[in-house]
Amino acid sequence: MSAIDQRTTKQRTAKRRTTGERTSDERKRDATVEPTVADALGPGLTSLIGVPAVEVEFWDRSTIGDRDGPGRLRVKSLDALRRIIWSPDQLGFARAFVAGDIDIIGPVPEVLRALRVNERRTPRAMAEAVPSIVAATRRLGGVGPRLPAPPEELVPRGRRHSMRRDKRAVSHHYDVGNEFYELVLGEAMTYSCARFTEPGGSLEAAQAAKHELICRKLGLHDIEQRSHAHGRRPRLLDVGCGWGSMAIHAATRHDVDVVGITISEEQAAYARRRVTDAGLERRVEIRIQDYREVDDGPFDAISSIGMSEHVGAELIDTYFSRLHDLLRPGGRLLNHAISSVGGSRLRRRSFLCRYVFPDGELLDIADGLRSMERAGFEIRDVENLREHYAETLRCWVSNLQARWDDAVALVGDRRARVWLLYMSGSINGFDDAGISLHQALGVRNTADGTSHVPRTRRGWD
Numbered sequence: 217m218s219a220i221d222q223r224t225t226k227q228r229t230a231k232r233r234t235t236g237e238r239t240s241d242e243r244k245r246d247a248t249v250e251p252t253v254a255d256a257l258g259p260g261l262t263s264l265i266g267v268p269a270v271e272v273e274f275w276d277r278s279t280i281g282d283r284d285g286p287g288r289l290r291v292k293s294l295d296a297l298r299r300i301i302w303s304p305d306q307l308g309f310a311r312a313f314v315a316g317d318i319d320i321i322g323p324v325p326e327v328l329r330a331l332r333v334n335e336r337r338t339p340r341a342m343a344e345a346v347p348s349i350v351a352a353t354r355r356l357g358g359v360g361p362r363l364p365a366p367p368e369e370l371v372p373r374g375r376r377h378s379m380r381r382d383k384r385a386v387s388h389h390y391d392v393g394n395e396f397y398e399l400v401l402g403e404a405m406t407y408s409c410a411r412f413t414e415p416g417g418s419l420e421a422a423q424a425a426k427h428e429l430i431c432r433k434l435g436l437h438d439i440e441q442r443s444h445a446h447g448r449r450p451r452l453l454d455v456g457c458g459w460g461s462m463a464i465h466a467a468t469r470h471d472v473d474v475v476g477i478t479i480s481e482e483q484a485a486y487a488r489r490r491v492t493d494a495g496l497e498r499r500v501e502i503r504i505q506d507y508r509e510v511d512d513g514p515f516d517a518i519s520s521i522g523m524s525e526h527v528g529a530e531l532i533d534t535y536f537s538r539l540h541d542l543l544r545p546g547g548r549l550l551n552h553a554i555s556s557v558g559g560s561r562l563r564r565r566s567f568l569c570r571y572v573f574p575d576g577e578l579l580d581i582a583d584g585l586r587s588m589e590r591a592g593f594e595i596r597d598v599e600n601l602r603e604h605y606a607e608t609l610r611c612w613v614s615n616l617q618a619r620w621d622d623a624v625a626l627v628g629d630r631r632a633r634v635w636l637l638y639m640s641g642s643i644n645g646f647d648d649a650g651i652s653l654h655q656a657l658g659v660r661n662t663a664d665g666t667s668h669v670p671r672t673r674r675g676w677d
Contacts, residue, residue, distance in 0.1 A: 252278035264345035287322020294358035310567035324640035409605040432676035434517040436470040450516040456523030460487030513542035536591035593658030606646035
């Protein structure tokens with residue numbers, strides 16, 4: 217046999233292994249052998265999505281897909297197929313993963329990235345392949361009633377972005393136990409993009425660097441800016457204050473008074489304990505309060521960190537107008553938010569909408585800036601930190617996986633899986649620029665147009 221013939225034979229063998237295709241001799245030999253799950257499902261799956269970019273191992277140990285991929289999917293039961301047949305989209309796969317019917321073996325972000333190669337289903341391909349897959353699943357005994365969704369799934373009720381519905385959506389994500397957040401976020405207890413200024417720097421140092429950058433953009437360190445407080449300490453409003461990290465940093469490093477607001481009761485209780493432990497009770501006030509309820513301005517500066525994503529496009533003008541009204545003339549707003557080109561409201565049947573951020577919306581940075589301008593802000597600086605967010609997420613995923621058993625003991629296996637899937641997928645979103653993290657600095661100018669903003673970035677670099 218020539219070298220070319222040998223190579224061709226090997227290629228055909230590899231193709232049969234990954235697709236489940238059988239030669240005539242193999243079919244005759246196996247005529248009396250019980251077909252494997254891969255035999256039954258392989259042809260339909262490959263006609264739908266092509267050869268899976270990672271190895272897929274079924275519960276009978278049979279496999280299809282690329283064994284040289286970054287990892288593999290382990291389909292553990294017929295329930296996984298039933299969930300996917302009833303919801304043949306990302307929600308079906310997510311439900312199967314959260315329920316424990318599918319495992320991802322290997323580096324989860326890389327496996328998810330590899331599977332994107334197979335996201336090429338056209339309506340025609342679906343129409344041709346799905347009947348074959350359903351028939352194969354029926355032969356395996358997997359067709360049955362729709363399985364209930366995991367209880368971690370939420371479909372919000374009521375008027376979108378009403379205060380009651382927003383509180384329920386925020387509680388779904390944030391009120392899962394502060395110990396769990398300590399495990400994932402680390403000592404910084406900061407649930408937003410860090411800023412890595414040194415190679416190999418710690419997550420805690422990077423979060424402190426992010427807080428310091430925001431403080432300096434807001435002018436909290438600037439003697440001239442502080443002079444406009446007329447002898448009192450400058451006041452900072454931290455909207456969506458989380459567990460109090462930004463508020464404590466600003467009060468400790470820059471001698472300001474801070475009001476932090478959140479609508480999560482667990483966050484507020486934890487932040488208040490941290491404030492007390494730091495001896496800052498007279499300097500930092502943590503409130504359970506919606507931004508629409510704040511009425512004790514003016515403030516000298518406002519930080520909005522990871523908050524506007526929860527507001528929604530319909531109310532973003534209201535949001536920025538409210539913050540503008542709460543600032544004194546010459547005061548600054550720093551909006552730190554995830555964005556996407558063209559903007560995106562999380563689809564009702566998406567994994568993120570059902571399990572992570574109910575009612576979440578990402579704005580195009582241009583739309584966010586226009587909204588700030590309509591509210592009366594002058595835009596003075598915009599910075600994209602998306603690579604920093606990918607690195608932040610890698611730290612969080614590492615923390616979660618390093619203490620997986622502890623995480624499961626705190627919140628259960630299903631919720632821990634939600635977080636692993638959500639953070640791993642988000643890494644890919646920031647890596648490939650599908651989503652970004654922008655800091656936008658706006659100022660409420662004085663009546664004569666004075667901004668009091670430094671002319672160069674050296675004012676905060």
